Amino acid sequence: MKEVINSYEDLLVMLDSLLREPTNFWDDFYSNREKCIPFFANKPDENLVGYFDTILKGTIGKALELGCGPGRNAIYLAQKGYTVDAVDLSEQSIQWATERAKERNVKVNFIQNNIFDIQFEEGSYDIVYDSGCFHHIAPHRRMSYINLLQKALKPGGFFAITCFVQGGELGGTDISDWEVYRLRSLQGGLGFTEERLRTIYKDFEEIEIRKMKEVEQTSEVFGVSALWTALFRRK
Numbered sequence: 001m002k003e004v005i006n007s008y009e010d011l012l013v014m015l016d017s018l019l020r021e022p023t024n025f026w027d028d029f030y031s032n033r034e035k036c037i038p039f040f041a042n043k044p045d046e047n048l049v050g051y052f053d054t055i056l057k058g059t060i061g062k063a064l065e066l067g068c069g070p071g072r073n074a075i076y077l078a079q080k081g082y083t084v085d086a087v088d089l090s091e092q093s094i095q096w097a098t099e100r101a102k103e104r105n106v107k108v109n110f111i112q113n114n115i116f117d118i119q120f121e122e123g124s125y126d127i128v129y130d131s132g133c134f135h136h137i138a139p140h141r142r143m144s145y146i147n148l149l150q151k152a153l154k155p156g157g158f159f160a161i162t163c164f165v166q167g168g169e170l171g172g173t174d175i176s177d178w179e180v181y182r183l184r185s186l187q188g189g190l191g192f193t194e195e196r197l198r199t200i201y202k203d204f205e206e207i208e209i210r211k212m213k214e215v216e217q218t219s220e221v222f223g224v225s226a227l228w229t230a231l232f233r234r235k
Contacts, residue, residue: 012140018184019138026090030070033096038170038224039069042100044076045131045162046213046221047229052080055207055231056158061126064152066115067133071097071108072222077129078106085125087111087118116144123154132227135163135189139177142200150203153234159204160231162212166191168226197230204232 005011033040052059063077065086070093074086078101086108088094094112101108111118115133128149137145149159164172172191180186192200194209209230215223 012144015138015140015181019180019186021136023089023091026088027092030090030092030096033070039072039132039222041217041222042070042072042075043220043222044073045229046215046219046223047162047210047231048073048076048129048131048160049221051158051160051231056127059126062124063127063129064120064125066128066130066148067136068097068110069093069132071100071110073129073131074108074110075101075104075106077127078108079104082127084108085111085118085120087113087115089114115148116141120152122151123157125152126154126157128152128157128159130159130161130163132162134161135172135192136186137190138186139180146200146203150234155234157234158207158231159201159234160229161197162227162229163197164189164191165211165226165228166193166196170224170226172226192228194228197228201230201232203235205235207231207233 005014060081063082063084065074068074068086068088071086074084078084091112094110097110153159164170166172166174168191171189173187174191175187197209198206211225212227212229213223214225215221
């Protein structure tokens with residue numbers, strides 16, 4: 001590869017190389033399925049289930065999940081009748097998610113790829129869901145992320161996210177965007193405040209921003225208070 005910057009995309013790729021965890025990092029992360037990782041449990045986020053009890057009640061359409069991991073939320077969306085595309089960088093996570101979907105007898109189109117490299121027609125999706133991907137996105141890619149959402153969603157479509165609370169128990173480092181580049185590290189995942197999320201997604205209609213509800217491990221849904229949940233609508 002020629003290490004020359006001739007375009008904005010070249011600049012993004014260079015910065016990616018300094019900060020992005022390599023694919024083998026995530027493959028190793030998902031290779032041991034017995035690790036005590038809270039979101040390895042095969043159950044959907046409590047906020048996502050709540051949306052289907054309220055604003056999404058009775059809806060059917062097409063959904064995209066960004067950073068789907070072992071597939072628990074993608075599977076739930078498919079169970080609700082949605083046609084689902086679910087993307088993750090890790091081959092290990094996609095394999096695990098595929099196995100889980102077969103066990104639940106649901107169809108999900110799992111895609112192993114970088115979320116910024118996937119191809120789709122503009123306005124393809126009624127819902128874009130992100131559970132834990134965004135806080136691993138470096139600041140220089142936020143514009144790419146917003147552009148992805150704007151392209152993917154139909155007018156009036158919904159975007160929902162869960163991400164680290166700044167200084168939360170699961171992660172959520174409290175450093176500035178500039179400090180990310182001084183350290184050349186996301187410090188395990190960036191943390192956010194309610195106001196910061198509101199600023200980042202200012203071009204979307206805000207429906208709800210709140211802490212995720214803490215639920216018992218025996219519950220049929222996943223919920224920990226160290227995460228934000230937010231729901232927005234494309235204007």
